Amino acid sequence: MFGFYFYIIKKYISLAKLVCLLYVFFNFSYVYAKDINQAYWVLDKYIENNYLMKKDSYNPNYLNNLRVKLVNNIIYINNNQYNVSVHRTSDLSQLLTKNLIENPIINEFILPNGDVNYLQFDDVLDVDLAKLLLPKHRLIFGNDQLLFINESFVASFLKPQNKYSFQKLSNKFPSLDLPINSKRSAKFIQDENYYNYPQNISRSFAYYLNLFDNDSLYEQLNNYLIDLNGIKLPQINNVINPILITGTQENEEQIIYLYLLSEQYDFLDKIILKNYYGATRDEATNMYPAGFGGYNIDKNYSIERQQRFEDETIEIQHFQITKEGKFQEIPVTSNCYSKWATKDPNKHSARSLLLTSKQANNYLRFEGGQLEELDSATLTLNANEKKLCVNYQQVYPVNFGKTNSKQFFDNEALYQQQVENFKKYHIDISNELEYVTFKNIDELPIAKFLLNGNQAIYMNNTLFIVGKDYFVAYRQPTKEELVYTQ
Numbered sequence: 001m002f003g004f005y006f007y008i009i010k011k012y013i014s015l016a017k018l019v020c021l022l023y024v025f026f027n028f029s030y031v032y033a034k035d036i037n038q039a040y041w042v043l044d045k046y047i048e049n050n051y052l053m054k055k056d057s058y059n060p061n062y063l064n065n066l067r068v069k070l071v072n073n074i075i076y077i078n079n080n081q082y083n084v085s086v087h088r089t090s091d092l093s094q095l096l097t098k099n100l101i102e103n104p105i106i107n108e109f110i111l112p113n114g115d116v117n118y119l120q121f122d123d124v125l126d127v128d129l130a131k132l133l134l135p136k137h138r139l140i141f142g143n144d145q146l147l148f149i150n151e152s153f154v155a156s157f158l159k160p161q162n163k164y165s166f167q168k169l170s171n172k173f174p175s176l177d178l179p180i181n182s183k184r185s186a187k188f189i190q191d192e193n194y195y196n197y198p199q200n201i202s203r204s205f206a207y208y209l210n211l212f213d214n215d216s217l218y219e220q221l222n223n224y225l226i227d228l229n230g231i232k233l234p235q236i237n238n239v240i241n242p243i244l245i246t247g248t249q250e251n252e253e254q255i256i257y258l259y260l261l262s263e264q265y266d267f268l269d270k271i272i273l274k275n276y277y278g279a280t281r282d283e284a285t286n287m288y289p290a291g292f293g294g295y296n297i298d299k300n301y302s303i304e305r306q307q308r309f310e311d312e313t314i315e316i317q318h319f320q321i322t323k324e325g326k327f328q329e330i331p332v333t334s335n336c337y338s339k340w341a342t343k344d345p346n347k348h349s350a351r352s353l354l355l356t357s358k359q360a361n362n363y364l365r366f367e368g369g370q371l372e373e374l375d376s377a378t379l380t381l382n383a384n385e386k387k388l389c390v391n392y393q394q395v396y397p398v399n400f401g402k403t404n405s406k407q408f409f410d411n412e413a414l415y416q417q418q419v420e421n422f423k424k425y426h427i428d429i430s431n432e433l434e435y436v437t438f439k440n441i442d443e444l445p446i447a448k449f450l451l452n453g454n455q456a457i458y459m460n461n462t463l464f465i466v467g468k469d470y471f472v473a474y475r476q477p478t479k480e481e482l483v484y485t486q
Contacts, residue, residue, distance in 0.1 A: 038069060038071055039069070039160045039207050039215070040067040040068060040069045040076070040160075040207075040215040041067075041068055041069050041070070041146065041157035041158055041159055041160060042157060042158045042159075042160055042203055042204055042205075042206045042207050042215075042220070043155065043156075043157055043158075043203070043206075043217055043220040043221065043224070044145065044156040044157060044158045044203050044204075045105065045154060045155070045156045046153070046154065046155045046156075046217070046221060046224075047105075047153060047154040047155075048152070048153045048154075049151065049152050049153060056131065056152050058128075058131055058132075058152065059128045059131075062078070062128040062129075063128075063132070063153075063217065064216060064217060064218035065078055065216045065217070065218065066078065066132075066155070066216065066217040067215050067216050067217070068146060068157050069159075070084075070119075070141070070146060070159075073085065073086075075119065075121075075139075077129060080126070080129075082121050082122075082123045082125070083121075083122045083123050084119040084120060084121055084122060084139075085119070085120050085122060086117060086118075086119060086120075086141065087117070087118055087119075087120055088111075088115050088116065088117050088118075089115065089116055089118065090113075090114055090115045090116075092106070092116060095116065095118060095134055095138060095140065096134065096149070097151070099151065100149055100150070100151070103149065103154065105147070105149070105154055105156065106140075106147075106149075108142060108145070108156075109140050109141075109142035109145065109147055116140060116142075117140070117141045117142065118134075118138045118139060118140050118141055119138065119139040119140075119141050119146075120136075120137065120138055121133070121137040121138070121139070125137055132148050132150070133148070133150075134149070134150065144158065144159035144204075145157065145158050145159070155217065158202065158203060158204035159204060160204055160205075160206075160207040160208065161202065161204045161205050161208060162208060163208060163261075163264070163265040163266060163267075164265070165205075166205055166208055166209075166265060167265040169201065169205075169230075170230060170232065170241075170243065170265075173229075173230040173231055173232045173243065174188075174231055174232070175231070175232045175233070176188060176231055176232070176233060176244070177234065178233065178234060178297060178298065178299045178301070179296065179297060179298045179299055179376075180233075180296075180297050181294070181295060181296040181297070181375060181376035182273070182274060182293065182294050182295050182296070182376075183375040183376065184372070184375060184376075185231070185244065185256065188231070189229075189231075189246060189254075200227075200228070200229060201228035201229060201230055201245070202228075203225075203226070203228065205228070206220075206225070206228075208267065209228075209245060209257075209259070209267070209270075210267060210270060211223055211225060211247075224249075224250055225247030225248065225249060225255065226247065226248050227246075227247060227248040228245060228246070228247045229245070229246050229247075230243050230244065230245055230246075231243065231244040231246070233258075233297075236260075236301060236321060236325075237323070238263075239262070239263045240260055240261070240262065240263070240268070240321070240325045241260070241261040241262070241263070241265065242258060242259065242260055242261075242301070242321075243258075243259045243261060244256060244257070244258055244259075244273075245257045245259055245270075249275075251277070253275070253276045253277065254274065254276075255272065255274060255275045256272070256273045256274040256275075257270050257271065257272055257273065258270065258271050258273050258297075258303070260321065260325045260326070260327070261325075262325060268324070268325035268326065269325060269326045269327050271303075271305070271319065271327050272292050272305075273292060273295040273305060274291075274292050274293065274295065275291045275292045276289045276290065276291040276292075276293065277290060277291045278290045278291065278310070280308070280310055280311075280312050280484065281484060288308060288312060288361075288484075289308065290308050290309060290310050291307065291308065292305060292306070292307050293306055293307070293308055294306040294378075296376045301320070301321050302318065302319075302320060303318065303319040303320070303321075303327075304316065304317070304318055304319075304391070305317045305318075305319070308360070311357060312357035312360055312361060312484055313341050313354060313355060313356060313357055313360060314354070314355045314359075314360035314392075315348055315349070315352045315353070315354050315355075316332050316352060316353040316354075316355070316392060316393070317329060317332065317349055317351070317352045317353075318330050318331070318332050318351075329349060329351050329352075330351065331351045332351065332352055332353040332393065333353075333393070334353055334392060334393040334394075334395075335393075335394070335395045336359075336380070336387075336389040336392055336393060336394070336395045337355075337359055340353065340354055340355065340356065340359075341354040341355060341356040341357075341359075342354075353392070353393070355392060357483070357484065358482060358483060359392070360392075361477060361481060361482050361483070361484070362380050362382075362477060362482055363378050363379060363380045363477065364379045364380065364381055364463055364474035364475065364476065364477075365474060365475050365476075365477055365481070366472075366473075366474055367462060367473035367474060367475045368471075368472070368473045369465075369470060369471050369472030369473055370470070370472065371449060371465070371470055371472050373445050373449070374445065374446060374449070374465075374472070377390055377391060377444075377445070377446060378390070378391050378392060379446075379463070379474060380392065381398070381436075381458075381463055381476070383398075383400070383458075386398045386399065386400070388438055388441075390444060390446075394444075396438050396439055396440055396441050397438075397439040397440070398436050398437070398438055398439075399436065399437045399439070400434065400435075400436055400458065401434070401435055401436075401437065402432055402433070402434050402435070403432060403433065403435065404431070404432055405418075405419070405429045405430065405431060405432055405433050408433060408435060408451075409451075414468060417468070418466055418471075421466065421471045422459075422464075425460070425462070425473065427459055427460060429457070429459075433457055433459065434457065434458055434459050435455055435456065435457050435458060436455065436456055436457075436458045436463070437454055437455050438450070438454045438455070438456075439454070441453075441454055442454065446465070449465050449467060449470065449472075450465065451466070451467070461475060461476040462474065462475040462476070463475075
């Protein structure tokens with residue numbers, strides 16, 4: 001009987017061991033799968049000595065495809081993984097040459113007590129990887145940061161941060177109310193108060209923000225942004241968080257994205273609002289930037305975006321935000337012109353409005369004064385056709401007239417004030433003036449600045465919007481500004 005019980009107990013022990021082994025195996029498999037699927041780390045800095053890079057004969061394909069992440073004691077580099085151990089030293093000369101010790105980037109990896117952590121590779125390495133490491137197959141390891149450094153190049157990588165960290169950081173972002181446009185947001189960003197907000201975004205969020213399509217070193221360099229900052233916009237239905245993300249590109253031009261994040265700060269969608277990448281003319285001939293320049297977002301989150309191309313055509317696109325938090329393009333309509341530029345289907349959207357270069361450049365140039373409420377409006381006054389186009393899309397009939405100045409202003413003080421204002425433009429309106437009357441314009445923001453709600457002065461090919469507290473001038477473009485040939 002005792003032998004029978006002993007047999008039963010032995011079987012249960014064996015079964016328990018098997019269950020434990022299976023638990024360990026599946027748990028290890030789960031952890032391993034979870035670890036290997038973690039995101040590769042984000043490129044933080046990259047500096048290259050071109051002369052030494054050629055001299056040392058690095059494998060460019062290996063370096064361009066460099067991607068790295070550290071999970072526990074395993075480091076993943078490109079398509080391989082290696083076992084590493086963590087060590088610490090207070091003597092930098094054990095790791096680096098004198099020239100490398102004097103490199104300022106090293107200071108970012110020195111611990112408060114003056115020590116430096118480094119990884120020691122315990123496996124046999126391929127030749128291409130060995131060339132990227134320090135002597136004795138070592139790699140400096142800081143606060144969630146890895147540093148490849150030698151005489152030829154410096155590359156540091158940051159452990160990606162997640163949505164929870166970004167949500168916490170976003171509480172420090174400044175806020176803007178709607179409506180906004182490219183000019184208003186630019187003024188806000190340039191204002192000194194904006195820089196007093198502690199809103200700087202680390203590049204460790206670049207993966208979360210989908211700032212690159214591929215996590216290789218080469219692709220990250222092609223989409224490399226610094227000085228990342230955020231601006232909060234009003235929530236949509238209390239569940240979608242729109243945030244403007246600004247950054248500086250390698251050409252020192254600013255780029256602005258509009259992000260849509262869920263209530264839990266999951267990434268939903270993003271769109272480029274501003275991104276200059278060149279100019280069609282130099283400053284001496286009135287520089288026109290190419291790329292995404294003008295945009296406008298109204299109180300209902302209707303979005304307009306304009307893109308100028310090298311041939312000086314302009315594409316206008318309209319977007320709305322769906323309840324799922326996606327940008328949906330909607331058709332753009334216009335009655336300003338009867339014919340439009342011919343679209344290249346591989347380059348332009350089927351729903352957009354594409355202006356010819358002459359149409360795009362035929363707008364009134366700001367000549368003096370200030371009315372911020374009109375900053376987002378593009379005005380085109382075609383005198384021969386007697387029509388005003390606003391933002392290339394809405395057309396309003398125009399009538400021209402001439403009248404006695406005192407009768408026009410019907411106010412002696414205003415009359416005297418405007419006589420003096422026009423002298424600055426070498427125009428005498430003491431006796432009579434020429435004016436324009438706009439029809440059906442009462443719903444536009446410009447209407448509240450017009451005399452009688454629909455009138456302005458038009459003399460010397462210049463539109464003057466005048467009132468007691470403002471005097472703004474917009475002139476017609478010159479022939480050189482209107483038509484450009486290289």
